Amino acid sequence: MDTRDRARRRRTAPTAALLAVALSASLAAGCTGHGRDDDHRAPHRTPAPASPTAPALAGSPLAVKIDNVPAARPQTGLEAADVVYAEQVEGGLSRLMAVYATRLPRTVGPVRSARESDLELLRQFRMPVLAFSGAQHRLLPLIARAPLRAEPPDEAPGAYRRDTGRAAPHNLYLRPAALLPSAPGGTALTTGFRYGPAPSGGTPAPSRTVRYPAARFTFTWSAGRGGWLVAMDGTPAGTAGGGGPAPATVVVQHVRIRTSRYHDALGNYTPYTETVGSGRAEVLRDGRSFDARWSRPSAAAGTAFTAADGSPLDFAAGQVWVVFVPAA
Known part of the structure; x- marks a missing residue:
């Protein structure tokens, strides 16, 4: 078996060794939100050409890291997630x-x-395909060992294009069909979320704003669209194709966000968002807010949400947004 065959087998079938890899708390930090992603090389592998006819991993969803500074808006493809x-x-x-x-x-x-x-976060899925522009160089070896299929531009150049009408680095776009020939289906969403009728109770919530130190999200209920209209930094979220996302359910998940040991070239330290554990959450659906608890016992597990009485809390059918905020 030559080097290319071995690489192809690694891309199409998880091994026991990969699945056993534990994520270290000393993972390296990422690039700044306004940094130069193109300066970082992707994990080294024998490259294989990106093609819609390439074998897909059954049950593997596609995860894409998407820019969210003002220069990156309007984004493309958010409404389909x-x-x-x-x-x-x-x-x-x-x-x-x-x-x-x-x-x-x-x-x-x-x-x-x-x-x-x-x-x-991605450990909850079975060998997800991760599309991203690059990463801080100390993080690349951990991405290469993680139980996922990494597909940055260096590995799949045919899947990406640059929009000459936008300034770099906010102009890199992905063609998903170059990485997966078809959508894997709902069974690939091993998030732990439950969907069903609205629970009783809750409080009316015409809107909810979540603030970060230099960013904010506002979700406003729209009965006409049956979802929450999204505004980012005070500007309604549109998409390049018109309209904008209107998630049926929004989760404000209170988690531990700690400062890692690593920082970018400008000296900004990378926050680490801990999504394994338990804590408080707010679930927004049908124009109401429901107090909840979240629990994710291990990285390989999905996240369960329960109401105040301990019963499972169902989400509305449709798109879900999860916004991680620092726990008090």
Whole structure:
């Protein structure tokens, strides 16, 4: 078996060794939200050409790191995601990770760099495909060993393009069909979320704002769209194709966000968002807010949400946004 065959087998089938890799707390920090992702090389592997006919990993969703500074807006493809995670990054800014399973848009972006927290968050999925523009060089070896299929531009150049109408680094876009020939389906969403009728109780919530040091999200209920209209830094979130995302459920998840030992070239330390454990949450659906508890016992498990009485708390069918905020 030659080197190319061995590389292809590593890309298409998880091994016991990969699945046993534990994520170290000493993972390196990512690039700044306004840094130069193109300066960082991807994990080294024997490259294989990106092609819509390349073998897909059954049950593997696509996760894409998406830029969220003003210069990156409007984004493309957000409305098609099944789950959108919002995290705090360097300088108090925000970044998104969109997860696709039930449908793949033609284009997603702008694509930006990965963070160490992403590796823990993605452990809940079976060998997810991670599209990202690069990462801090000390993080690259951990990405290469993680139980996921890393697909930055160095590994799949045919899957990416630059939009000459935008300034770098906010102009890198992904063609999902170049990484997966079709959407894997809802069974790939091993998030632990439950969907069903609205629970009783809750309080009316016409809007909810979540603030980071240098960013904010506002979710406003729209009965007409049956979801929450999203505004970022005070500006309604549109998409390049028109309209904008209107998630049926928004989760404000209170987690521990600690400062890592690592920082970017500007001296900004990388926050690490801990998504394993338990804590308080707010679940927004149907124009109401429900107090909840979240629990994720291990990195390989999904996250369960329960109501005040301990019963499972169902989400509304449709897109879910999860915004991680520091626990008090």
